[in-house]
Amino acid sequence: MAETFDLIVIGAGMAGISAARKCASQGWRVAIVDALPYGGTCALRGCDPKKILRRGAEIIDSARLMRGKGIDEAGLSINWADLMKHKEGFTDGVPASMEEDLAGSGVTTLHGEAAFVDSHRLDIDGVVHESRNFLIATGARPRPLDIPGHEHIIDSTAFLELETLPARVLFIGGGFVSFEFAHIAARAGAAPVILDRGKRPLKGFDPDLVELLVERGAEAGVEIRREATITAVEQAASGYRVRFDTSGEQSSLDVDLVVHGAGRIPEIAGLNLDAAGIAWTERGVSVGAHLQSTTHSGVYAAGDAADTPGLPLTPVAVFEGKVAASNLLKGTTTVPDYTGVPTTVFTIPELTRVGMLEQEARDSGIDLDVRYTDTGGWYSNYRIGEKTAAAKILVDRAADRIVGAHMLGPDYGELVNLIGLAMKLDLSTRQLKSMTASYPSAASDLGSML
Known part of the structure; x- marks a missing residue:
């Protein structure tokens, strides 16, 4: 003992x-x-090692966005081994x-x-x-995967330990892990494919902004196959053959690596x-x-x-x-306060959320004011060449309180923290708009979004 x-x-x-x-x-x-x-x-x-790898992808993407705007990114690439070190x-x-x-x-x-x-x-x-x-x-x-050939699939831990990044990478599942890793892999020179069983990936995020992210990812080389159910992973002459069913039709893809991103x-x-x-x-x-x-x-x-x-x-x-x-x-019974906790998918650009989804707010009977803005042409995004950015802020008209906020764009993972704090402190949108922000910064856009 x-x-x-x-x-x-x-x-x-x-x-x-x-x-x-x-x-x-x-x-x-x-x-x-x-x-x-x-x-x-x-x-x-x-989280931490993933975001270090993302920094390499950010550099590549930022240079590409400034192509023809003063930056020549020819020859710029990620050295995967050095990034891993x-x-x-x-x-x-x-x-x-x-x-x-x-x-x-x-x-x-x-x-x-x-x-x-x-x-x-x-x-x-x-x-x-x-x-x-x-x-x-x-x-x-x-989550255990009951798929023939599951022994050929690596998990996120193994992906973060890869000494080299293969050219053809397939990610199973349309959640955080698959999207974040696929966005890194694409900027590192790979050809990533995400297979998702559902019609809509990233189900916990605003569907309108998810579709914008999917389009932006496609431009960077991230391919997504929806309503695709994997039936087997087989060894092939070179790498692996992944068989899957899409609306009753059998298909297959030959890849070098298969990564589990289908939940935990x-x-x-x-x-x-x-x-x-x-x-x-x-x-x-x-x-x-x-x-x-x-x-x-x-x-x-x-x-x-x-x-x-x-x-x-x-x-x-x-x-x-x-x-x-x-x-x-x-010996107390204190309950954690989950109000105003944001969550972010660190793709490029990042997708973030705090509070209710639009449909959840409507279903709850709130007198809802949906304030949607395409911010792709705003100064903060024009400055860096980013054209894909948007914000959707959900406001309870009667109380003048934010009940949800959804954002896709550079630095919006930071900007959403202000909204989370406002929700936690029960601030009205009038109070939030009274803030004088450092300019020009992403936070200075918040008043206009509201």
Whole structure:
């Protein structure tokens, strides 16, 4: 029998790390465990490394947009190996840095596969640890694909570790991962294809702006096949042959690489939750609004592993982790505030959203004012040569409050943060328009959008 703790955090991503630090700072005896290097998906295998690679794609695209406007981009290209080294310059140091910081905060750092033995004991690679409380923050993993030849498909983690980028890349699924990676690959000289089962990719975003993004991506070399169901992935003489069904017609594509971008599920299968009496579903650990397990008072969950209303985003995981820690420490039932949380697809240009979709707002009975503007000809976009940009802001006429905002364009992933803050603070559009912004900046466009 090993040590006894006040709290064991399972998962050393952003949700788990923030909670472990908070509880240790209050004198609790805290341990954290992960089978993978510390840092979680975002810092090591997702958001951060992806956006470093995107920087290379941004440079290429920016130069192309200024063709004939003073920039000669002839010969400009991405050196994939060097770009990956730049990415590794950030990611390689993260695990040791995270672990040192946790240890310095008084957190015991453990490594290995964790599984519950009973309601208060956790087996970590054969050593049993006891704790009064647990926080499950294990994140998510790629959804299993029941496709013949699935062993030939790589996931997003493997894509971010490619030493060379093949010429023909196929992405399965029309979500964040496929779109972001495809936009990078196209600017790096590859010919990416996205196969999506549905009629509309990026379903969580405004459909009008999604179509503008699809057109812009096509100009850059990103091909999208809709209503395409993959039936098999086979090895071919050169690379792989992907067979798929489109409206009853069989087709195939020969490619060099097939990448899984078809969604993720909570990473909880190996935790043996039933042994501890912890309820769960395919959406994650079943928790109340204050993040406490519905069946085990000593267990909380946060981030992608928890079944909450929060979007599967790193900032959401962080504040859920902090709220869970606060509730554990104080015995309170504080509920996380999800108001005004933006989400962005970092394609080129980026597509972003905060609040309701237009149809959701109409279905809710709001007296809706839809303020749509094509901003492709505005100064901020003319300056850099970008012609594809638009904003759709949804306003409740009666309350003069923004209930949703949708934007496609350069720097709009930053601009949407102002709207998110306005929604969180319950500001009216009149108050928001009274802001005097730095000019000329993307934020200075907000008053005109409203």
